[in-house]
Amino acid sequence: MEPRAGEVASLLKTLAHPTRLMLVCTLVEGEYSVGRLEEALDIHQPNLSQQLTILRDAKIVETRREGKQIFYRLTAKRAAKVVSALYSIFCSDGEPS
Amino acid sequence: MEPRAGEVASLLKTLAHPTRLMLVCTLVEGEYSVGRLEEALDIHQPNLSQQLTILRDAKIVETRREGKQIFYRLTAKRAAKVVSALYSIFCSDGEPS
């Protein structure tokens, strides 16, 4: 792990924010427009856009425009893998702590 | 994930730091004294102690005193699971990004 600690910590840092984590979780299911993400997460739009920018800069998501709308999807497979691991750790098996 | 997003993000935030990540990785192998951690990670002592304090506050590690030395070990199984998932994602299977 040592040589990758910086890289891994950097990805974790990007995910270590409730909104961004939920965004990535949501996008694991597929492509969403910004508007649909806004509904799904109940967050003010500029803030949402700022968090999406952070995910874009981290190469975790990428976009596609269709008319006025912009669709987001995951690009970083590793992020998806991390999220699904978190799912299985926190949301599946029972034992606490 | 939604209801746990805060809790999960909080754990990720604690791990999202190269030194702390390496500390947890190291402690997955077993108990270490502060001195041994210092050697293993090559970090200045007060800084190490500060990072250990953060891990202690987050209930990720706990301690035991033996004479002058203090031994640290993991307490949060979830942290260990997260780290081992990170291992398998970043250090085992090949495909990048």
Next chain:
DNA sequence: TATACATTATATGCAATTACATAATGAGTG
């Protein structure tokens, strides 16, 4: 006991980063 030393923790200060709100700007379409 007093002293010296080893081991670890805490205090303090400050530069850098983060979170997020409000306001303004872009880009596409009718």
Next chain:
DNA sequence: CACTCATTATGTAATTGCATATAATGTATA
């Protein structure tokens, strides 16, 4: 142009990272 959908700009309070300095705790020994 007017409207919609989304991004960027800007300011600021709060948090983080980390260095230097100081303290606390345990042991050994004169």
